[in-house]
Amino acid sequence: MQIKGINTVITGGASGLGLATATRLVEAGATVTLLDLPNSPGAEQAEALGGAARFVPTDVIDEDAVAAAFTAAAERGPVRAVVHCAGRGRPMRILTKEGKAADLEPFESVIRLNVIGTFNVLRYAAEAMARNEIVDGDRGVCVLTASVAAYEGQIGQINYATSKAGVVGMTLPAARDLAGVGIRVCTIAPGVFATPLLLNARDDIRDALAASVPHPQRLGDPSEFASLATHIIENGMLNGETIRLDGAIRMAPR
Numbered sequence: 001m002q003i004k005g006i007n008t009v010i011t012g013g014a015s016g017l018g019l020a021t022a023t024r025l026v027e028a029g030a031t032v033t034l035l036d037l038p039n040s041p042g043a044e045q046a047e048a049l050g051g052a053a054r055f056v057p058t059d060v061i062d063e064d065a066v067a068a069a070f071t072a073a074a075e076r077g078p079v080r081a082v083v084h085c086a087g088r089g090r091p092m093r094i095l096t097k098e099g100k101a102a103d104l105e106p107f108e109s110v111i112r113l114n115v116i117g118t119f120n121v122l123r124y125a126a127e128a129m130a131r132n133e134i135v136d137g138d139r140g141v142c143v144l145t146a147s148v149a150a151y152e153g154q155i156g157q158i159n160y161a162t163s164k165a166g167v168v169g170m171t172l173p174a175a176r177d178l179a180g181v182g183i184r185v186c187t188i189a190p191g192v193f194a195t196p197l198l199l200n201a202r203d204d205i206r207d208a209l210a211a212s213v214p215h216p217q218r219l220g221d222p223s224e225f226a227s228l229a230t231h232i233i234e235n236g237m238l239n240g241e242t243i244r245l246d247g248a249i250r251m252a253p254r
Contacts, residue, residue: 001080001136001137001138001233001234001236002234003025003028003230003233004028005029005030006031006077006080006081006135006233007030007031007073007074007076007077007078007079007080008022008025008030008031008033008079008082008083009032009033009035009070009082010022010025010032010033010083010085011035011060011082011083011085011086011121012036012085012086012087012145013032013033013036013042013055013085014034014036014037014040014041014042014045014055015036015041016193016195016222017085017145017190017222017225017226018034018036018083018085018086019045020221020222020225021085021222021229021230022034022049023226024226024230025081025226025230026049026050026052030052030081031052031076031077032054033055033056033069033072033073034046034053034054034056035055035056035066035069035086036086037057037058037059040057042055042057043055054072056068056072056073060084060113060117060120060121061116061120063120066120066121066124067124069124070125070127070128078128078131079125079129079132080129080135080138080140081140081141081142081143081233082121082122082125082129082140082141082142082143083143083145083229084118084121084122084142084145086113086121087113087117087118087145088113089149089159089197090106090109090110090159091156091157092107092156092157092158092159092160093155093156093158106159107159110159111159111166113163114163114164115166115167115170118144118167118170119170122144122170122174122185125140125142126183129142129183130181130183136236137182137236138182138183138184139182140182140183141183141184141186141232141233142174142183142184142185142186143186143187143188143229143232144167144170144171144185144187144188145167145189145190146168146171146187146189147160147161147164147189147190148190148191148244148246149251150164150165150167150168150189150242151168151189152252153165154251154252154253154254155254156254164189167187168187168189171185171186171187171240171241171242174240175239175240179239185240186232186238186239186240186241186242187241187242188229188242188243189244189246191220191244191245191246191247191249192209192210192219192246192249193220193221193224194219194220194221194222195222206219212251213246213248213249214247215247215248216247217247218247220245224245225245228243
């Protein structure tokens with residue numbers, strides 16, 4: 001699918017991977033609706049991107065808000081591509097320092113955002129795209145975001161790794177399910193990237209993570225994620241695939 005002239009939705013679009021993707025799509029001639037939390041800098045970022053971008057405050061686990069966001073996005077034309085970047089991690093161990101079972105809430109909240117939030121966006125994206133005319137063989141393309149933690153979750157990532165494995169797990173069934181209506185689904189599993197979370201970490205932590213990447217021995221740049229997301233949209237044969245974008249890293253236990 002050609003990027004120029006299409007209408008797109010980016011979740012988590014106010015910063016990091018989502019903002020980098022939105023920027024690349026606008027530069028390539030697409031219109032973009034940024035979805036992010038009401039307290040995010042989404043409005044400012046959309047303004048900086050110019051008239052091709054708009055911001056709709058949205059919590060991706062809120063059914064009504066996501067439905068309304070896709071209705072708003074469709075005002076600018078049929079939604080052809082969605083890149084879902086919204087999500088987060090939260091440190092968690094199975095046992096407390098005293099040997100007690102951990103609280104359930106840190107697990108449940110991350111699963112709710114990263115798995116249920118992803119499916120919530122996917123289902124409303126599919127609903128919007130299924131009404132489209134076929135262009136370049138597709139009615140639409142959905143790009144989801146997992147993590148290498150889905151494969152090599154570290155100590156303290158039990159909730160995050162489980163949630164991202166859930167995103168990997170939904171990718172192929174979703175692609176098969178939506179094939180009949182001409183919608184492709186792929187997932188990107190990034191390694192360690194220079195997102196706001198890592199950029200705010202201590203220098204020694206950042207340096208250690210960069211050194212753990214075999215090649216190139218650095219943090220990934222969000223523009224590299226954006227480049228792959230754009231290629232997935234453009235390449236009609238990419239479907240049902242989770243692509244690691246990680247410089248050959250394999251995460252150690254801690």
